[in-house]
Amino acid sequence: MSLEPQELSDLKSKIGREPTSTELQIIAAEWSEHCSYKSSKKHLKMLPMTGPLVIKEKGYDSGVLDVGDGYVVTAHIESHNHPSAVEPYGGAATGVGGVIRDILSAGTRPIAIFDGLRFGNIEKDQHARWLFKNAVTGVADYGNCLGIPTIGGEVEFDDCYQNYALVDVAAIGFGKKESLIKNHVKKGDLVVLLGGSTGRDGIGGSQFASDSLESEDRSAVQIPDPFIEKLIIEAILEARNQKLIHAMKDLGGGGLSCAVSETADALDVGIEMDVEKVHTRESDMHPDEIMISESQERMLVITSKTKLKKLQAICKKFHIGCSVIGHVKSDNQMHVKKGKETFANLPTDVVANATLLDLPSKKPPYLETIEKERKLKPITDYSKLMIKLFASPNIASKIWVYGQYDHEVGIRTVTKPGHDASVLRLDNGKYLSAKIDGNPKHCYINPREGAIGCFEEACRNVVCTGAKPIGMLDHLQFGSPKDPEIFWTFLESLKGLTDFAKFFEIPCVGGKVSLYNETPAGPIKPTPIIGVLGLIDKKPSVPQKILNNDCLVIIGDTKDELGGSEYFEYVHKFIGGKCPVVDFEDSKKNMFSVLKVIGDRLVKSVHDCSKGGLAIAVSEICMTNNIGCKVHLDAVPGEKLPVDRILFSESHSRYLLALERKNLKRLENILKKNRVSFKEIGEFGGDKIQFVDSAKSIVDLSVERSQKIWLNSLKNLVLHS
Amino acid sequence: MMKVGVVVFPGSNCDRDMHHVLSDVFNLDAQYYWHEKSLPKSIDAVILPGGFSYGDRLRAGVIAAHSPIIKDIQKMAQKGTPILGVCNGFQILVEAGLLPGVLLKNESLNFMCEWTNLIVENNTTPFTNQFKLHDKIPIPIANGEGRYYADDDMLKKLKKKNQIVFRYDKVINGSSDRIAGVCNEDGNVVGMMPHPERAVESEINPVDNKPSSIIFESLLTKIGVHN
Numbered sequence: 001m002s003l004e005p006q007e008l009s010d011l012k013s014k015i016g017r018e019p020t021s022t023e024l025q026i027i028a029a030e031w032s033e034h035c036s037y038k039s040s041k042k043h044l045k046m047l048p049m050t051g052p053l054v055i056k057e058k059g060y061d062s063g064v065l066d067v068g069d070g071y072v073v074t075a076h077i078e079s080h081n082h083p084s085a086v087e088p089y090g091g092a093a094t095g096v097g098g099v100i101r102d103i104l105s106a107g108t109r110p111i112a113i114f115d116g117l118r119f120g121n122i123e124k125d126q127h128a129r130w131l132f133k134n135a136v137t138g139v140a141d142y143g144n145c146l147g148i149p150t151i152g153g154e155v156e157f158d159d160c161y162q163n164y165a166l167v168d169v170a171a172i173g174f175g176k177k178e179s180l181i182k183n184h185v186k187k188g189d190l191v192v193l194l195g196g197s198t199g200r201d202g203i204g205g206s207q208f209a210s211d212s213l214e215s216e217d218r219s220a221v222q223i224p225d226p227f228i229e230k231l232i233i234e235a236i237l238e239a240r241n242q243k244l245i246h247a248m249k250d251l252g253g254g255g256l257s258c259a260v261s262e263t264a265d266a267l268d269v270g271i272e273m274d275v276e277k278v279h280t281r282e283s284d285m286h287p288d289e290i291m292i293s294e295s296q297e298r299m300l301v302i303t304s305k306t307k308l309k310k311l312q313a314i315c316k317k318f319h320i321g322c323s324v325i326g327h328v329k330s331d332n333q334m335h336v337k338k339g340k341e342t343f344a345n346l347p348t349d350v351v352a353n354a355t356l357l358d359l360p361s362k363k364p365p366y367l368e369t370i371e372k373e374r375k376l377k378p379i380t381d382y383s384k385l386m387i388k389l390f391a392s393p394n395i396a397s398k399i400w401v402y403g404q405y406d407h408e409v410g411i412r413t414v415t416k417p418g419h420d421a422s423v424l425r426l427d428n429g430k431y432l433s434a435k436i437d438g439n440p441k442h443c444y445i446n447p448r449e450g451a452i453g454c455f456e457e458a459c460r461n462v463v464c465t466g467a468k469p470i471g472m473l474d475h476l477q478f479g480s481p482k483d484p485e486i487f488w489t490f491l492e493s494l495k496g497l498t499d500f501a502k503f504f505e506i507p508c509v510g511g512k513v514s515l516y517n518e519t520p521a522g523p524i525k526p527t528p529i530i531g532v533l534g535l536i537d538k539k540p541s542v543p544q545k546i547l548n549n550d551c552l553v554i555i556g557d558t559k560d561e562l563g564g565s566e567y568f569e570y571v572h573k574f575i576g577g578k579c580p581v582v583d584f585e586d587s588k589k590n591m592f593s594v595l596k597v598i599g600d601r602l603v604k605s606v607h608d609c610s611k612g613g614l615a616i617a618v619s620e621i622c623m624t625n626n627i628g629c630k631v632h633l634d635a636v637p638g639e640k641l642p643v644d645r646i647l648f649s650e651s652h653s654r655y656l657l658a659l660e661r662k663n664l665k666r667l668e669n670i671l672k673k674n675r676v677s678f679k680e681i682g683e684f685g686g687d688k689i690q691f692v693d694s695a696k697s698i699v700d701l702s703v704e705r706s707q708k709i710w711l712n713s714l715k716n717l718v719l720h721s
Numbered sequence: 722m723m724k725v726g727v728v729v730f731p732g733s734n735c736d737r738d739m740h741h742v743l744s745d746v747f748n749l750d751a752q753y754y755w756h757e758k759s760l761p762k763s764i765d766a767v768i769l770p771g772g773f774s775y776g777d778r779l780r781a782g783v784i785a786a787h788s789p790i791i792k793d794i795q796k797m798a799q800k801g802t803p804i805l806g807v808c809n810g811f812q813i814l815v816e817a818g819l820l821p822g823v824l825l826k827n828e829s830l831n832f833m834c835e836w837t838n839l840i841v842e843n844n845t846t847p848f849t850n851q852f853k854l855h856d857k858i859p860i861p862i863a864n865g866e867g868r869y870y871a872d873d874d875m876l877k878k879l880k881k882k883n884q885i886v887f888r889y890d891k892v893i894n895g896s897s898d899r900i901a902g903v904c905n906e907d908g909n910v911v912g913m914m915p916h917p918e919r920a921v922e923s924e925i926n927p928v929d930n931k932p933s934s935i936i937f938e939s940l941l942t943k944i945g946v947h948n
Contacts, residue, residue, distance in 0.1 A: 140832050147772055403834055
């Protein structure tokens with residue numbers, strides 16, 4: 001159990017007596033970092049969380065955005081890092097299950113999944129390969145079985161995740177505004193536990209996730225059952241259609257303890273429940289175990305006595321468990337009984353509100369020297385280097401991953417995975433674009449600018465599809481907050497995200513904090529993951545097929561900021577230098593200009609420039625469109641730089657536009673008017689990826705050969721090395 | 722108006738997609754039928770959609786093949802009613818003995834979701850009668866157990882009785898003779914692994930939505946003749 005001595009004495013003074021063992025278990029689960037956000041909560045308030053499209057309702061586990069015509073989109077992000085590091089298949093699968101239930105609990109149908117996966121060095125480490133392979137299968141098996149398309153994500157490898165795994169899952173839901181669960185309950189309403197049975201799996205999982213992995217407690221990992229989850233989704237949506245649900249919450253971290261206390265606290269009521277009524281998969285479970293079990297695929301539903309029969313009939317149709325475990329009271333107490341005997345009776349505000357911490361922070365000393373560059377070995381053959389990069393795990397195509405995910409089911413996927421952001425069609429004729437991005441290499445060098453960069457990159461990706469960003473999700477993953485230096489990096493990232501969100505008026509609609517991500521070799525690099533949702537009002541006009549003689553225009557300056565780039569880290573094995581910094585004004589200008597030229601249908605395709613820089617971004621366009629391109633590095637806007645820096649700088653706010661030559665003049669006029677830095681830098685055609693500097697050939701590669709390596713290397717690495 | 726039944730098993734997950742295509746794209750009267758219900762005699766065609774009935778436990782389709790509704794489907798199959806099984810629906814029809822062969826795990830042992838091409842090998846079924854022989858259909862697959870297997874004797878028989886309806890245009894998952902879809906001897910029961918319902922709308926089809934639409938247009942023609 002993870003209660004600190006101070007917390008124990010707080011609890012005693014709040015309730016004025018010794019707590020029972022069940023109360024201690026409930027409090028330990030609910031006051032864990034995972035459930036209570038006790039280290040971060042005070043600071044998270046700085047993020048802007050309201051906006052014209054944001055719908056707020058008490059007790060929602062996901063963010064809700066109004067997308068017009070009576071429809072809403074819901075979104076949420078979660079991670080399942082600790083379990084996935086121990087048992088990657090089950091950890092990743094239950095990670096999907098958890099976030100899907102968050103979407104469901106608002107009363108919306110889940111329509112898309114995104115996964116962000118991070119592991120150690122898969123080229124060297126067999127364990128990292130094992131974690132990667134099984135986490136992918138876990139996401140695939142769960143999402144595919146549910147029939148919810150996994151339409152996007154990212155995969156990254158870094159030595160800082162050695163013997164560890166970050167598994168982030170975001171989900172999107174869609175529904176009618178009028179069908180949203182209102183979360184209004186009355187005294188006497190019934191509390192129903194619906195879905196899978198409660199067992200001993202996942203006992204104390206949230207406490208397990210609130211500590212470093214040193215004391216591996218394997219029984220804390222939950223067991224996935226996507227079939228039950230699918231039945232729950234259909235049963236809940238049928239119950240929603242019949243208006244049988246007064247309030248609803250999913251059972252996640254902290255199990256019943258958390259769901260019951262948080263529901264009661266959020267709705268300002270009391271709940272009395274009987275553990276004997278809970279349907280269990282083992283006969284001799286102690287009340288303590290029942291209260292903190294994190295068995296999956298369970299939902300807490302509050303309904304009225306008159307509606308119960310209909311709810312039971314639905315559960316019977318789907319053959320899922322449905323137990324009335326208690327009822328709503330007006331006393332604001334969480335009262336847990338077994339038959340007539342009381343095992344816990346606590347004020348809900350005590351349970352649901354841990355004492356928040358004000359942890360000290362201190363700038364880590366490594367940051368004073370990290371920006372200094374070291375002399376690098378000169379590159380003699382850039383074509384050879386490019387081939388090496390195409391095959392590198394971070395740059396290689398992730399088709400081996402998303403090819404295992406059903407990304408078509410639901411028949412909404414207009415833009416499929418493998419592009420900048422995926423696009424879904426909505427029932428009101430609008431389109432939703434979404435992407436998640438992270439960049440621990442940048443964040444390690446500069447936690448503030450790195451985090452802003454992740455945010456801007458996710459926005460860029462969404463903008464490349466023609467969508468205007470309307471909301472963001474943040475997932476802040478760091479090491480132990482008790483280390484002031486780590487906590488400083490957390491605060492810096494959070495402040496950066498807040499500044500960007502406010503400047504662009506993009507509300508944070510959901511988020512999660514995951515701390516204590518520590519490996520035997522130390523804390524992970526700061527790893528904020530940002531998800532951005534964007535809306536397109538009419539049918540997207542990009543991407544279209546690129547043909548011979550189409551021209552390539554770059555928007556945005558290329559700067560000397562290669563710290564944390566793949567070029568420095570993968571090629572030169574150097575961690576350091578200045579990481580890219582987002583200029584807010586330029587970012588805004590560039591973003592809105594791209595949206596304008598897409599809206600005016602002047603471009604065929606837009607691709608953002610990120611990992612691997614201009615060299616990789618142009619190559620990706622060539623490889624996905626099966627066409628060559630000749631790029632003039634001397635024409636690239638920005639300060640005068642050596643060719644390697646122009647090729648591989650990961651400066652933000654840059655977009656690559658492919659367009660027919662006849663539209664070039666109109667495009668230039670708009671960009672000039674908007675005072676955007678841009679230049680035509682190349683022309684498509686032939687079957688080669690070529691970069692030249694003045695007249696000198698720098699890179700000359702066959703598209704076909706590049707494609708082969710880029711598409712197959714990740715699969716070969718996982719299966720054959 | 723022509724009535725089409727969409728059978729829903731616990732874990733079906735392409736039922737809503739199929740229903741949308743039948744009713745919103747082809748203006749048919751599509752109705753869901755829960756696996757414990759019976760099918761009305763007045764129905765013109767039955768479709769078993771894709772998904773993970775019973776979570777693919779034991780083997781894809783094997784538990785659903787014992788659902789109460791299967792008896793009705795068997796009767797309709799004998800009567801000559803057009804019946805189409807897509808993906809998990811195909812697996813269920815095979816497990817129920819309505820179609821020959823078996824479906825095994827893909828050669829990669831992974832779930833595969835990708836766009837591929839089908840070649841029409843039999844244009845006499847209710848779902849292919851508007852195709853020309855060897856027409857090409859761009860279409861997505863999404864399955865883990867999609868490798869059609871038939872031993873040599875059965876393959877010979879399938880060819881002889883013209884029961885191979887679709888082949889992939891290249892080897893993708895190790896299917897016997899690149900088979901992607903088959904029919905029963907009478908030709909009225911067709912099973913296919915790829916998903917036509919994901920390919921008939923241009924907005925979500927990156928290649929060409931017309932060929933896969935012909936699968937549904939064939940059905941319309943077939944029933945139109947009956948009426």
